[in-house]
Amino acid sequence: MKKQILNNSEYIIKKAKVVRTKKLTDLEKFFEISMPNNESLDHDPGQFVEVSLFGVGEAPISIASSPTMRNSFDLCVRRVGKVTSEMHKLEQGDEIGIRGPFGKGFPIRILEGNDLFFIAGGLGIVPLRSLINYVIDNRRDFGNVNILLGCKTPDSMLFGDEVEIWQKRLDVNFNCTVDKADPDWAGNVGLITSLIPGVNLDPDRTFAIVVGPPIMYKFVIKELIAKKIPERQIYLSLERHMKCGLGRCGHCQIEDIYCCQDGPVFCYDQIKKIRGAI
Amino acid sequence: MQIYKILKKSNLDSLVSILSKKQKFMAPVSKGLNKFAFESVTSSKDIALKYIPTILAPKKYFMPQYETLIEYDTKEGQNMKAVVEYENMVLFAVHTCDLAGIQCLNIVFSDRPKDLNYLVRKNKITIIGLECNEVCDEYSTCAFMDNDLPNGGYDLFFTDLGEYFIVHVNTQMGDAIINDTKLFEDATVSHINELEKLREKKRKLFINQFGIDRQKIPELFDKSKESQIWDDIGNRCLSCGNCTNVCPTCYCFDVMDVQNLDLKTGKRIRVWDSCQNETFAKVSGGESFREARSDRKRHRFYRKFKYPVNRYSRFFCTGCGRCTRTCMAKISLLETLELLIKENKVK
Ligand SMILES: Cc1cc2nc3c(=O)[nH]c(=O)nc-3n(C[C@H](O)[C@H](O)[C@H](O)COP(=O)(O)OP(=O)(O)OC[C@H]3O[C@@H](n4cnc5c(N)ncnc54)[C@H](O)[C@@H]3O)c2cc1C
Numbered sequence: 131m132k133k134q135i136l137n138n139s140e141y142i143i144k145k146a147k148v149v150r151t152k153k154l155t156d157l158e159k160f161f162e163i164s165m166p167n168n169e170s171l172d173h174d175p176g177q178f179v180e181v182s183l184f185g186v187g188e189a190p191i192s193i194a195s196s197p198t199m200r201n202s203f204d205l206c207v208r209r210v211g212k213v214t215s216e217m218h219k220l221e222q223g224d225e226i227g228i229r230g231p232f233g234k235g236f237p238i239r240i241l242e243g244n245d246l247f248f249i250a251g252g253l254g255i256v257p258l259r260s261l262i263n264y265v266i267d268n269r270r271d272f273g274n275v276n277i278l279l280g281c282k283t284p285d286s287m288l289f290g291d292e293v294e295i296w297q298k299r300l301d302v303n304f305n306c307t308v309d310k311a312d313p314d315w316a317g318n319v320g321l322i323t324s325l326i327p328g329v330n331l332d333p334d335r336t337f338a339i340v341v342g343p344p345i346m347y348k349f350v351i352k353e354l355i356a357k358k359i360p361e362r363q364i365y366l367s368l369e370r371h372m373k374c375g376l377g378r379c380g381h382c383q384i385e386d387i388y389c390c391q392d393g394p395v396f397c398y399d400q401i402k403k404i405r406g407a408i
Numbered sequence: 409m410q411i412y413k414i415l416k417k418s419n420l421d422s423l424v425s426i427l428s429k430k431q432k433f434m435a436p437v438s439k440g441l442n443k444f445a446f447e448s449v450t451s452s453k454d455i456a457l458k459y460i461p462t463i464l465a466p467k468k469y470f471m472p473q474y475e476t477l478i479e480y481d482t483k484e485g486q487n488m489k490a491v492v493e494y495e496n497m498v499l500f501a502v503h504t505c506d507l508a509g510i511q512c513l514n515i516v517f518s519d520r521p522k523d524l525n526y527l528v529r530k531n532k533i534t535i536i537g538l539e540c541n542e543v544c545d546e547y548s549t550c551a552f553m554d555n556d557l558p559n560g561g562y563d564l565f566f567t568d569l570g571e572y573f574i575v576h577v578n579t580q581m582g583d584a585i586i587n588d589t590k591l592f593e594d595a596t597v598s599h600i601n602e603l604e605k606l607r608e609k610k611r612k613l614f615i616n617q618f619g620i621d622r623q624k625i626p627e628l629f630d631k632s633k634e635s636q637i638w639d640d641i642g643n644r645c646l647s648c649g650n651c652t653n654v655c656p657t658c659y660c661f662d663v664m665d666v667q668n669l670d671l672k673t674g675k676r677i678r679v680w681d682s683c684q685n686e687t688f689a690k691v692s693g694g695e696s697f698r699e700a701r702s703d704r705k706r707h708r709f710y711r712k713f714k715y716p717v718n719r720y721s722r723f724f725c726t727g728c729g730r731c732t733r734t735c736m737a738k739i740s741l742l743e744t745l746e747l748l749i750k751e752n753k754v755k
């Protein structure tokens with residue numbers, strides 16, 4: 131067997147560095163990462179990277195920060211298996227492999243000038259945070275902003291400090307709910323769908339951006355349509371098993387779309403007829 | 409102008425012997441019980457010139473079941489180099505269905521972003537095709553898929569005409585073999601007439617079993633998404649993944665790390681995977697997006713007859729019949745297509 135070095139293989143990783151970490155909950159850990167020579171990742175909100183740790187493997191992880199933050203980017207990782215557990219052991223100064231960014235993010239050019247309605251369930255806040263912070267950093271380029279956040283319990287809420295800031299801003303309407311309250315919780319209790327009817331919006335100029343666990347989409351979309359938001363103004367981000375990010379390994383395929391390249395962000399209008407998408 | 413040469417059968421052994429000294433020479437070899445496999449040979453007596461599709465398709469040389477993408481070293485951080493492993497080889501006696509299979513893989517791996525591991529390896533392989541004079545068996549649907557006659561994709565193409573092979577020279581790489589080995593003669597008009605006669609005879613042997621035109625297939629699949637037939641074959645399928653392993657055009661894969669004993673160095677490899685495995689489309693939240701076997705069987709058929717037509721204007725079934733021959737549950741591609749045609753009354 132002969133061997134040749136490839137200088138431009140799609141599988142080459144860039145050696146990034148962990149700048150800062152923070153434990154968010156028992157399951158989730160936050161990472162700030164910088165690329166070699168502080169080069170910018172240059173991503174769109176909603177895109178993802180493949181995180182690599184040699185000897186363990188790779189995992190697709192959403193970029194949690196806005197591209198307006200240029201010298202580094204954020205990830206937030208839930209510990210569920212091999213790669214994610216090994217990532218949780220990383221601390222400041224450790225090296226980590228990055229490929230990407232991959233996929234199509236949120237359609238910023240289309241959203242500009244319009245009212246935005248963000249709906250995040252559970253870990254969905256992670257990719258959505260990249261867009262919310264982008265919108266906040268460029269606040270006057272967008273219309274009204276509504277944010278609905280849902281999580282299982284108060285202590286599973288991610289980015290609590292930031293959520294508090296969003297809550298206080300006069301140019302953002304924020305509301306959240308938990309499935310199950312604890313004694314200190316004074317807010318809403320119930321599914322996120324219960325909050326949608328009460329949101330005050332102009333359906334004609336509102337774009338809804340929904341990210342959450344697969345089970346959430348069906349119900350949320352039903353409520354959005356009841357609010358008369360046109361189907362082509364609903365965007366969502368789909369999670370699929372991904373191995374390559376290159377449109378080839380087949381794991382992320384839904385009918386003839388490849389979630390890793392054609393998505394993960396899709397317009398509802400384009401995928402509603404695709405079997406197995408929602 | 410088409411260039412044809414003649415190789416006397418008595419010279420085949422010299423050809424194998426000369427070529428196998430310079431590089432690996434792979435050819436179909438009998439494994440008994442009417443089973444065949446591509447293996448390295450050095451003499452023509454080991455080659456099965458009459459064979460039905462090998463257990464594994466020549467895909468195994470273009471996209472090996474295990475292949476190294478990266479060699480890493482984590483002694484001081486995440487160090488790595490990307491590599492391609494390859495072997496210079498001649499692939500001899502590739503049937504027309506398998507030539508079509510290689511063409512499918514070429515398209516997939518040269519699509520952007522390009523896969524250099526595949527593209528580098530592919531050009532180290534010389535391909536010599538071999539015409540099928542008869543239909544392999546009742547599982548072959550090559551005539552329906554238009555792969556019973558050569559459609560390119562080879563350097564040289566051999567047709568067995570009894571005492572000699574008539575050889576179509578398709579590329580410079582093929583011509584180099586003609587010139588270097590000095591075993592070939594020019595073909596005359598009467599040789600070419602013999603070839604024409606064989607092809608005329610083949611027209612009667614290689615028939616489309618389905619009674620519809622192949623171009624109707626995408627339409628057929630448009631109508632068949634919710635067919636009961638997927639449940640029927642899903643109920644029988646064992647999810648063993650044999651059909652995807654033997655298929656010349658299935659290319660789904662997994663990427664994984666193989667650590668050396670020092671726990672510091674190792675390889676990141678690409679391994680064949682199968683959409684027929686239940687965990688193939690499962691995510692961390694627990695959702696599995698093609699949980700039912702019927703969904704996975706549907707997916708496989710659509711990946712042969714519909715999705716690649718949308719994307720590449722090409723069917724990804726070559727008609728080789730391997731999936732049917734190998735299936736323990738006796739799920740037949742031919743029967744499934746026939747049932748779909750009947751159900752939808754496509755003409
Ligand atoms: C576009 C995208 C964005 C994502 N963003 C985030 C994020 O921001 N934060 C986060 O914590 N998680 C995110 N995930 C999920 C994350 O990729 C998986 O949790 C991770 O790959 C599991 O790897 P593991 O080695 O730890 O688990 P494993 O030990 O490999 O397996 C644990 C479970 O995860 C599933 N799984 C394995 N590999 C994948 C994979 N490549 N894709 C999806 N599921 C997989 C397995 O089927 C199994 O059920 C995202 C997934 C996608 C597709």
Ligand code: SF4
Nearest residue numbers: 645646648649651735
């Ligand atoms: S070979 Fe047969 S049983 Fe095995 S996965 Fe394929 S269809 Fe199912």
Ligand code: SF4
Nearest residue numbers: 655725726728729731
């Ligand atoms: S689907 Fe079956 S008949 Fe078609 S190319 Fe694959 S193995 Fe051959």
Ligand code: FES
Nearest residue numbers: 374375378379390
């Ligand atoms: S992740 Fe491999 S095809 Fe999408």
